[in-house]
Amino acid sequence: MTATNKPDGDLARLHERLAHDAETRALIDVAYRTIDSPVGPLLVAASRHGLVRVAYQSEGFDGVLQTMADRISPRVLHAPARLDGAARELDEYFSGRRTSFDLPLDFALTRGFRAEVQRLLPTIAYGDTASYAELARAAGRPRAFRAVGSACATNPLPVVVPCHRVLRADGTLGGYVGGVEAKRTLLDLEASS
Template sequence: MNETKNEPTGGELSALHDRLARAAEERGLIDVGYRVVDSPVGRLLVASTEHGIVRIAFEREGFDSVLQALADRVSPRVLEAPARLDRAAAELDEYFAKRRTGFDLPLDFALTRGFRGEVQRLLPTIAYGHTTSYAELANAAGRPRAFRAVGTACATNPLPVVVPCHRVLRGDGSLGGYAGGLDAKRALLDLEAAA
């Protein structure tokens, strides 16, 4: 008579993953930890390094592609590590519940360089519930004619929502583009306007 092993349940697999992730974290084996959070603008992948949040991605960007890019550009030691991102998840929940108007998370700008990085570091200076234009942001960055480059910096912002590129509009007041799609940009602006 053959004995069959019992297959682990989903709960057992989840518990095992959590134990392995904690052990890897304690031993310093995770360079990029990530988790997926639900939000009113869809599921968001949130990833961090030891320096801070390095990437926030909308599901439409393709989480597998985003994780591969992190492995290629930051480190191949990428692991789902939800506990590492508890604070980020809590702050995002507070933001979407209109209980937070700014983020107090450490940020890792490892994925940006040059003028794009300068622009992305300026984005948090745009007050909650306010907007600015690409041209005004170019002026604030000291390069008044670089409004197209500002648009590119916003389009390549690796930290949307937390680094609020959604607050930048075209000069005529229209939305422009957004990595999460125009519905997500509109939803974020409406959320902030209603607060």
């Protein structure tokens, strides 16, 4: 490794070859990579079923990887090629050229009512917002607005599954897994398109 923590040329080529061989032999259950974005570095991960995780650096990438190893499979590997489509769509989104994602999604990291709410989030149109109470009503549980907040806070696919579009009833931002500034950045990006 060099001082920048990136593998030198030979090591990088070896890692790329090993990742390619593991991918073609179906030895990777979860592939991941990091991408740069206007809201900071994002870790994106995909299972064979689809995008399974988008994580902000503030969540701790090592902890996110460990959670996926514990809850999905220990066969987690930095194999960026599987995430090329996700990286492309996120880049298009951040540059204002994409208003919705066409990626297959894997909700393996969520269950129950949280999963129901997270599947509803993409129905909030690009550039629009909804309140926690409105989302609770849409989920058929009008008094469960706090549970909706919990579902948004634990969304394993922020940005792609747009929990940033959910606001408090008074129109204020509320919390966000990536921080309030990231939420404001995403909402401003969508408002300006």
